Amino acid sequence: MPGSEGTRQAAGERDGGGDSTPDVTPDTASPADSSAEAAPVPAADGSSAADRSGPTPLRRALAAADHGLRDPIVVLGGALITAALALKIYVLGSAYFVEDDFLFFGNAAANNLTPEYLTDLHKGHLMPGAMLLAYIQTAIAPYDWGLASGIMLAFQAGASAAVFRLLWVLFGRRWAILAPLSVYLFAPLSMPVLAWWSAALNAVPFQLAMALSLLWTVHYLRTGAPRYGWMTAGAVVLGMAFSVKAMFLPPLLFVIAAAFLVRGRFPRVLATTLERDMPFWVGMAALSVGHGLLYLTKQDSAHGEGAGMPKLDTAVSAARKLLGETFPAGVVGGPFEWGPVTPAGGLLDPSMPMVVGAWSVLAVVVGASLLLRRRSWRAWAIVLGYLVVVDVIPTLIARGRYEDAFGYDPRYVADAALVFAICLAFAFLPTREESPGKDDPGNGAHAGGEDGRGGGAYRWTPPPKRARDLTVAATTVFILAAGYSTYAFADTLSGDRVRWYLDTVRGQMGGVPTEAGVYPRPVPDDIVLPWNGPRRLSSFVLSPLAEPGVAERIRDPEPAATALVFNDAGYLVPAKAKPDSAFFDKPEDEECMSTLGGDVMWEVESFGGPTMILTVAYTAETSTRIGVVLGDSWIDTELPAAPKGGNWYIPVPGAGDKLLLHTNTEELCMQWVTFGELDPQTDGDPWAQAEAEENDGGDGDQDDS
Numbered sequence: 001m002p003g004s005e006g007t008r009q010a011a012g013e014r015d016g017g018g019d020s021t022p023d024v025t026p027d028t029a030s031p032a033d034s035s036a037e038a039a040p041v042p043a044a045d046g047s048s049a050a051d052r053s054g055p056t057p058l059r060r061a062l063a064a065a066d067h068g069l070r071d072p073i074v075v076l077g078g079a080l081i082t083a084a085l086a087l088k089i090y091v092l093g094s095a096y097f098v099e100d101d102f103l104f105f106g107n108a109a110a111n112n113l114t115p116e117y118l119t120d121l122h123k124g125h126l127m128p129g130a131m132l133l134a135y136i137q138t139a140i141a142p143y144d145w146g147l148a149s150g151i152m153l154a155f156q157a158g159a160s161a162a163v164f165r166l167l168w169v170l171f172g173r174r175w176a177i178l179a180p181l182s183v184y185l186f187a188p189l190s191m192p193v194l195a196w197w198s199a200a201l202n203a204v205p206f207q208l209a210m211a212l213s214l215l216w217t218v219h220y221l222r223t224g225a226p227r228y229g230w231m232t233a234g235a236v237v238l239g240m241a242f243s244v245k246a247m248f249l250p251p252l253l254f255v256i257a258a259a260f261l262v263r264g265r266f267p268r269v270l271a272t273t274l275e276r277d278m279p280f281w282v283g284m285a286a287l288s289v290g291h292g293l294l295y296l297t298k299q300d301s302a303h304g305e306g307a308g309m310p311k312l313d314t315a316v317s318a319a320r321k322l323l324g325e326t327f328p329a330g331v332v333g334g335p336f337e338w339g340p341v342t343p344a345g346g347l348l349d350p351s352m353p354m355v356v357g358a359w360s361v362l363a364v365v366v367g368a369s370l371l372l373r374r375r376s377w378r379a380w381a382i383v384l385g386y387l388v389v390v391d392v393i394p395t396l397i398a399r400g401r402y403e404d405a406f407g408y409d410p411r412y413v414a415d416a417a418l419v420f421a422i423c424l425a426f427a428f429l430p431t432r433e434e435s436p437g438k439d440d441p442g443n444g445a446h447a448g449g450e451d452g453r454g455g456g457a458y459r460w461t462p463p464p465k466r467a468r469d470l471t472v473a474a475t476t477v478f479i480l481a482a483g484y485s486t487y488a489f490a491d492t493l494s495g496d497r498v499r500w501y502l503d504t505v506r507g508q509m510g511g512v513p514t515e516a517g518v519y520p521r522p523v524p525d526d527i528v529l530p531w532n533g534p535r536r537l538s539s540f541v542l543s544p545l546a547e548p549g550v551a552e553r554i555r556d557p558e559p560a561a562t563a564l565v566f567n568d569a570g571y572l573v574p575a576k577a578k579p580d581s582a583f584f585d586k587p588e589d590e591e592c593m594s595t596l597g598g599d600v601m602w603e604v605e606s607f608g609g610p611t612m613i614l615t616v617a618y619t620a621e622t623s624t625r626i627g628v629v630l631g632d633s634w635i636d637t638e639l640p641a642a643p644k645g646g647n648w649y650i651p652v653p654g655a656g657d658k659l660l661l662h663t664n665t666e667e668l669c670m671q672w673v674t675f676g677e678l679d680p681q682t683d684g685d686p687w688a689q690a691e692a693e694e695n696d697g698g699d700g701d702q703d704d705s
Contacts, residue, residue, distance in 0.1 A: 077178055081160045084185035087486055088156060091195050092149040096495030097502070098343045100198035101148075102528050104130075106540040108138035110555060119294070120301040124398045126294065129241030130201035142544035143502050145495075148197050155204040156194060160185055162211035163418065169218055170260075171429045175468070179475045184421035186482040189330030189348075191489055193411040196344045202243045203414050209239030209246060210418055217253045220280065221261050222433075229280050233287065240291045245415060247291045248390045250284035252419075255385070259378040260431050266378070310400020318400065319392050321407025325350055327387060328358035330410050331420050333481030338492050343526050346492035347408040369427035372458055375434065379423035386419045430457035498527060502545070504570030509546045512572065517560030517649050518553060519575060519678050520610050524568045538566045539610060559637040563613070563649040567680035574681045575649075577615060581676025582659075592669035601660045604675055606630060608655030613678055616648045617671040624667035631656030639668065 055063070069075065097105075100123070111117040113135055118128035133151065141147050163184050167177040184190075193203040213235035220228035232253070239246030258273040259266075274281055329335045329350035336354065338346025350358070369376035395412045406412065434457050501524070512518060520539035522528075528536035535541075543554040563575040577583070582604050586593040593600065606612050614628060620642050628635040633654025640646070652659075652675070659675060 071173075073173060073175060073178070077164050077181060080178065080182055080185055081157070081164065084160065085153065085157055087186070087483060088153060088191070088194055091191055091486060091490045091493070092153065094490040094493040094495055095149070095195040095345070096145055096493075096498045097143060097148070097197060098495075098498060098526075099196075099528060101196070102523075102541045103532065103535050104134040104198055104201070105138050105142050105544045106535060108135040109142070109544040109551065110540065111135075116301075119298055121295075121298050124244075124302055125202060126244050126291075126298055127202060127242050129205065129238070130198075132241075133201060138544055143506075145499070152194060152197065152200040152204050155200075155208050159204065159208040159211050159418075162208060162215055163421070166211055166215040166218070166422070167425055169215060170431055171425060172432070174429070176429055176471060177425060179471050180421040180425040182475050182479055183331070183424055184418050186333075186479050186486070187331055187417040187421070188333065188335070188482050188485040188489065189327065189410050189417045190414045191486050192345055192348075192409075193414040195489075195493060196411065199344075199411045202245075203411065205241075206239050206243035206246055206415060207418050209235050209242070210249060210252075210415065213239065213249055213253060214256065214422070217257060218261060221257055221277065229283070232280075233283060236284065236287050240287070243415075244295060244394070245390055247288050247295070248386075250281075250288045252382075252386065252390075253284060254281060255382055256422075256426075259382065260375065260426050261433050263433055308397065308401050310396045314402070314404045315396045315400040317404040318396060318407035321404065322392050322395070322413055323387060325355050326408055326410055327413045327416060328362055329354050330413070331417055332358045332361045333478050334358055334485055336481075336485050336488060338485075338489050341492045343494070343529075346489055347405070348410045349408045365424070366427075372460060372462070373427060373430070374457060374459060375430070376427040379426040382426075383416070383420055383423045387413065387416050391416055494526070501527065501570045505542050505566060505572075506545050508566070508570065508572040509550060512546070512550050512553070512564070513562065515560060516562040516564045517557045517651075518550075518564050518566075518572065519557050519613055519649065519651065520554075521565050521678060521680075522611075523566070534609060537610065542566060557610075557651055559635075559648060559650045561640060561646055561648060563615070563647075563678060565678050565680050567683055569684045571680075571682070571684070571686055573686050575678035576681050577613075577674040578677045578679045581674045584673045586671060592665075593671070593673070595661075595663060595665055595670075598663045598665045599660065600663070601658055602673075602675075603657060604630070604659045605657055606652075606655055606659075606675070608653055610651060610653050611677045612652050612675065614650040614652045614659070615674045616650070617645070617673070618642060618648065619645050619669045619671070620667055622667060624664050626650075626668065627662035628652055629660040629662075630654040630658070645671065 103122070107117075107122075108131070113132075117135070118131045119126065120131075122131070137144065137148060137151075164177075164181055167181055171177050190203075190207075193199045213232050216228045216232040216235060219225070220232055236246060236249045236253075239249050254273065258264075258269050262269055262273045262276065264272045326348045330348055334354045334357075335348050335350040337351070339349055340347055366376075366380055369379070391413045395406070399406045518539075520537040522530070522536050523538055523541050528541060530536065539555050539557070543551045545551075546554055564572050565575040567573050582602065584593070584602055608631065616626065616639070618639065620639060623638055623641050625636060625638050626648075628637070628650055630652050631654030633652050635650060635652060637648070637650055639648045661673075663670065
């Protein structure tokens with residue numbers, strides 16, 4: 001790390017001294033900075049805290065809070081953050097677990113906390129931090145929406161506060177920073193990703209990591225303090241623990257530093273930035289390379305759901321939608337109407353008037369900034385580069401083999417809302433590094449214009465009152481439009497149905513008979529979609545809701561005399577063979593099924609899997625054993641005595657076309673055999689159905705009398 005701030009600023013002075021873009025930021029400390037310089041608090045013995053060991057962290061925090069509560073900008077910024085969080089709470093109240101959320105819980109319940117569990121890819125994502133959170137919640141309170149959404153809301157609150165602090169540190173105490181803050185807080189683009197827990201596990205901690213890494217990079221570049229360098233590295237690692245996109249955080253930090261935090265003309269400023277803090281940027285590059293290598297080494301754990309070569313037409317169409325429709329509409333406060341509606345809520349498929357209006361707004365904003373600010377083009381270049389390199393290209397590599405409908409999914413560009421908000425501020429507000437002031441010719445962190453506001457950073461300065469009124473009006477309109485779009489999105493969420501289903505399942509888990517086998521079948525499509533294969537089975541999805549002993553029986557069922565399954569309403573009911581199951585019966589004139597010395601073989605068709613159940617209806621005076629062979633499955637099980645007849649259900653997961661049974665003909669008389677998947681005997685609430693049948697029967701008897 002550089003040894004002193006003077007050394008750090010000297011390089012910038014040599015290469016950037018001729019840059020004619022003075023700073024317009026007043027040299028005003030933030031509340032936390034002011035509190036750190038507050039007068040010492042006397043102790044009980046008359047000595048001050050500074051005389052002893054300096055102000056304690058608690059006293060600093062209290063002083064900062066006291067100072068902040070007296071600052072109207074801090075108060076209004078806090079009110080905006082509170083209002084945005086309240087709006088997010090409203091959305092989360094309509095949301096619930098859906099789709100991949102169940103896969104996270106099922107995977108956590110089925111695995112131990114090992115490095116493999118943490119680092120295996122989930123649908124192409126490397127996210128050990130998210131896997132750890134899922135594991136902890138599964139152990140503490142599986143499928144507890146209040147806990148899951150509360151943790152994500154806490155991350156969101158931290159990200160919001162970090163963005164506010166970042167804007168203050170970058171541009172000083174000025175009312176104008178509340179406009180880009182509002183864009184980040186209320187952008188509808190970032191709402192759907194918060195409402196879907198598995199998506200929020202990636203995106204929301206990543207937003208916090210992005211804001212913190214930017215904040216601490218600014219501190220490091222201005223002070224040279226090694227602790228800020230390590231804190232930046234920690235924030236980057238935090239992002240990498242939750243999102244693959246954090247691999248691009250160090251490049252993002254570098255281009256922002258070169259564009260706005262180091263003095264110099266483009267492109268020479270790129271070399272200046274690198275030379276001035278070589279050890280820091282080498283460390284950042286090492287983090288990106290290390291994360292990338294780890295991601296590549298884990299590709300075999302993606303099971304075909306990771307990176308792949310996209311189809312050209314699909315990639316072009318999806319990129320057009322993401323860049324041309326989804327992002328513009330979502331970042332300016334649209335789309336007002338959401339659709340089509342998926343289990344995770346509405347997609348952002350804006351109407352043509354909405355698209356035209358969004359691009360018109362963006363054109364006005366970008367055009368105005370180019371007319372006003374000399375360096376604003378750098379901000380918009382960063383936004384475009386981030387969208388293409390970080391959001392669109394990785395998404396196309398991961399999803400471009402399928403339909404292009406993912407181009408209307410805002411979660412793929414949700415993080416760009418934060419980048420857009422920061423770059424919006426850069427496009428209109430200069431940082432203190434952009435030009436030296438008369439009292440500090442490039443060697444200090446507080447360089448500013450001669451009048452304390454500067455003027456060279458602007459091509460033209462509008463009348464302050466007009467600029468202020470226009471900014472307030474535009475920000476107010478944006479908040480109202482974004483609030484309406486968020487309200488409309490909440491209406492597309494169907495959390496009540498899923499919540500009712502899981503509550504029903506949770507209630508059924510307490511009454512599972514000890515002698516019964518609970519056999520797997522797919523959960524409803526609106527819980528987990530069919531393309532997830534075995535991961536959508538009740539044994540995987542619902543077992544986390546059971547107590548440990550019962551959970552093992554559900555996850556890995558054994559042969560039993562009674563078969564139960566969960567129906568689509570969430571009730572645990574008796575099972576029956578599906579209509580397409582193989583059925584083998586005894587001859588009409590025979591008492592038992594025929595065997596050859598106790599052995600019998602049938603032609604079947606099985607692709608294997610835990611849902612295939614062999615059902616044997618039999619009579620036996622004493623307990624007897626039976627062997628089952630199908631493909632690579634060899635099962636030996638004991639049938640209990642059943643003099644009056646009984647059934648025995650045997651899971652046979654092997655794949656093959658010949659089913660072989662070994663029996664003892666002297667002990668076992670088989671009546672019939674079925675092989676296939678199981679269906680529920682009752683589709684809805686079995687108690688309500690039984691009551692309805694009883695009432696119908698009562699009416700019928702009364703009519704006959």
